Amino acid sequence: MIEDSFILELKKVSKVYPPNIPALKDISFKVKRGEFVFLTGPSGAGKTTLLKLLFRAEKASSGEIWIEGLEVGSITRGQLPFLRRKIGVVFQDFKLLQDRTVLENVGLSLEIMGYGRKQIERRVKQILKAVGLEGKENICVAQLSGGEQQRVAIARAVINRPSILLADEPTGNLDKKRTKEVIELLEELNAMGTTIILATHDDTLFKNTHRRVLFLKDGHMEA
């Protein structure tokens, strides 16, 4: 079992793709509740794979992953949606529905939980204000810039107040100004109590920061 102060714990987690391609080897670490952790390493180091294991987009080949008292590997298909509701994910490629409005995209996380239309509208307006997209709820996502789309993705990931937010290269497609805005937004969310794990290969994001940084290289975690 995970200690109460820790929200996430990995114990000797490995991932091997068939036929026998190792992606992660014996990864172990703990993340405290409310912590902001950077996960870094060169391309192909296994950052995205590690995040995928956390929200069970993929299953670990061995080891244990504990999130909020649940062992991710042992949960059933029926329990999986409820685990994912506890985890907000910001994808590198945004994963937004381009033909839908900002309101429909951001509200999706609440719609699946059975919230009513009015409640969804109210919460979406609140979160859009927080991410600097106020008044854009009825605009089609395809009409937004890359930076705005990234903020829509963040808004969708945090609207249902997840206990943990996983961000996979959230600034990968953004210029310096937008990158700064996104990091500031994530800092704000963290200040409000959300645990954040940010995967990035851009070391400028965590240089001169007091945050913990986890290094991955060739599937191994380096001290």
Add this chain to the structure above:
Amino acid sequence: MIKRAIRDFKANIGTQIGTCFVIALSVLVVGFFATLYVNFLNISEQISSRLGIVVYIKPGSEEQIPQLYQKLTKLKGVISVKYISPKIAFKRLKEYFKDEPQILEDIKPSIFPPTFEIHVKQALLNPENLAKLAQEISKWPLVEKVQYGKGWVESFKGLSKIVKILAITSAIIVLLATAFVVANTIRLTIYSRRNEIEILRLVGATSSFIQIPFILETLIQALIGNFIAFAIIYGGSFYFKTLILQNPILATIGFSSLPIKYALVITFITIVVCLMTTVISMNKTLKV
């Protein structure tokens, strides 16, 4: 959920209309054969009412006619029993030869044996019963001879079998074809919306949240398809009925529209087949 289903239905309107059309066509074929079968049953019932068994009684058995009458009415499948005395038989003959009365000049009513005319329930649809009944009666000691329209019955029996096979085979083939088309449409729809489904799963949507709109869409398709098909079937039946009533010969046969209970059964089966296909197809494609 319903709103999502309607929105998705509108978003993929081309595919949806195509599926509705295929379902309508399938129901139309089944409905056409069902209407044909219903009318075949009606015609056979009409002929049955005129077809019966004639039982000739041995001369000198007149005193036992009442007991025989009672015995005949108690037989299974018998609708009515009519006693034809020699006098009535002679009267009928006289009526038949009313333009040539000289033919019957030397004939006396006593030469006609007393007879019974028996009408049997659905004689044409159950020709075996008619033959069995005739055979049974012929074994009775007071019975001289038993006659029934054997030739008629035999040929109608063949026709009845063909119509039955046609109706059942067409229904099975058409339902299988419908299931195939619905399954493919669902697969195509799932493929065209795989991005949306993936996102839904990643943000924590349950399987039922993903599947229910698809099921509702199929339900809408099946209902629209059935509505179109039965509008054509009942519209066509009304037009056909009007045409038949204008023709004095055909008017005696008449025309029956498909009974509502048949339409409801067809609709129910179509919906069940479409929904089952959708669920199976989704489980395969979504691997939930």
